[in-house]
Amino acid sequence: VKTPLPATPWIESPDLETHLSTAGLEPDIAAKLRAFAASGFVVLDLGPDGAELCDRAIAQTERRFGPSVRRVQDAWLRAPAVRQLALHPTINAFLRAAYGREPFPFQTLSFRTGSEQPLHADTIHFHSVPERFMCGVWFALEDVKPDAGPLIYHVGSHRLPVMTLQDAGLIGRSRPAAYEEHYLPAFQRRIAESGLPQERALIRKGQAFMWAANLAHGGAPITREGATRRSLVAHYYFEGCLYHTPLQADGPRLRLRAPSDLRTGLWRWPKRDGRIVLPGLRQTLGAVGRSVFRRPLVG
Numbered sequence: 001v002k003t004p005l006p007a008t009p010w011i012e013s014p015d016l017e018t019h020l021s022t023a024g025l026e027p028d029i030a031a032k033l034r035a036f037a038a039s040g041f042v043v044l045d046l047g048p049d050g051a052e053l054c055d056r057a058i059a060q061t062e063r064r065f066g067p068s069v070r071r072v073q074d075a076w077l078r079a080p081a082v083r084q085l086a087l088h089p090t091i092n093a094f095l096r097a098a099y100g101r102e103p104f105p106f107q108t109l110s111f112r113t114g115s116e117q118p119l120h121a122d123t124i125h126f127h128s129v130p131e132r133f134m135c136g137v138w139f140a141l142e143d144v145k146p147d148a149g150p151l152i153y154h155v156g157s158h159r160l161p162v163m164t165l166q167d168a169g170l171i172g173r174s175r176p177a178a179y180e181e182h183y184l185p186a187f188q189r190r191i192a193e194s195g196l197p198q199e200r201a202l203i204r205k206g207q208a209f210m211w212a213a214n215l216a217h218g219g220a221p222i223t224r225e226g227a228t229r230r231s232l233v234a235h236y237y238f239e240g241c242l243y244h245t246p247l248q249a250d251g252p253r254l255r256l257r258a259p260s261d262l263r264t265g266l267w268r269w270p271k272r273d274g275r276i277v278l279p280g281l282r283q284t285l286g287a288v289g290r291s292v293f294r295r296p297l298v299g
């Protein structure tokens with residue numbers, strides 16, 4: 001008999017303790033899962049091959065950056081070390097234990113310097129049905145310095161309700177500026193009102209910072225000119241879900257997507273109850289195009 005897939009990620013579930021009592025995990029992994037559940041983030045060490053993979057990822061991506069290029073999306077298409085980091089067995093095993101479904105990375109973002117991104121939760125960019133089956137992992141390719149614009153986050157904010165564009169006050173159709181005009185100010189107000197403490201991820205090369213889909217996070221201002229903060233973010237989905245892009249939805253109808261699957265280089269169809277639900281033509285062509293043309297995006 002096939003065990004049914006959990007409807008809630010274990011780390012988001014009130015049944016986490018019951019699950020841990022029968023899951024047979026190593027005590028240190030169980031402790032990390034509890035910390036992840038309580039705080040919305042956890043730091044993992046990639047082990048002996050981690051630092052070497054970081055060096056290779058830098059060597060394979062460095063030439064793509066320039067004065068106007070701060071971020072490279074999907075460098076994994078051409079940089080094997082980036083793909084290897086995103087598929088690292090330590091990350092994979094932990095995600096599987098934390099969520100109870102098979103994870104797959106679907107996107108990477110490479111940075112040479114701090115992103116200085118405003119506070120947000122990834123649930124506005126990528127979400128799933130059932131909800132919260134999405135996770136971000138931030139790999140430090142070099143030691144993170146306090147003045148280089150570290151990743152910032154609010155401890156425990158993953159427990160707040162997921163904010164949609166409608167919650168943020170958008171009425172009617174979504175426009176490209178909806179994110180800046182509606183979502184960001186409303187989200188930042190909510191986090192300020194929550195009183196949840198802000199922290200910085202001052203992690204070392206070869207460590208990875210994993211955060212839950214709804215954790216408030218962003219990039220701190222860079223306070224030293226020329227400071228680098230080489231890092232890689234990989235975003236993960238989990239098997240057997242509907243995958244969608246809330247920011248692109250016009251109203252309550254989901255904007256489904258067929259995310260890439262870094263394990264195969266192809267894409268995965270969104271699924272409900274084990275059955276494929278086809279996304280729109282544009283999203284389908286986009287997914288196929290990425291697999292065929294294999295071009296990273298710069299910006």
Ligand SMILES: O=C(O)CCC(=O)C(=O)O
Binds near residue numbers: 116150220
């Ligand atoms: O690296 C950063 O500064 C922020 C990255 C981020 O917000 C994201 O990937 O969602």
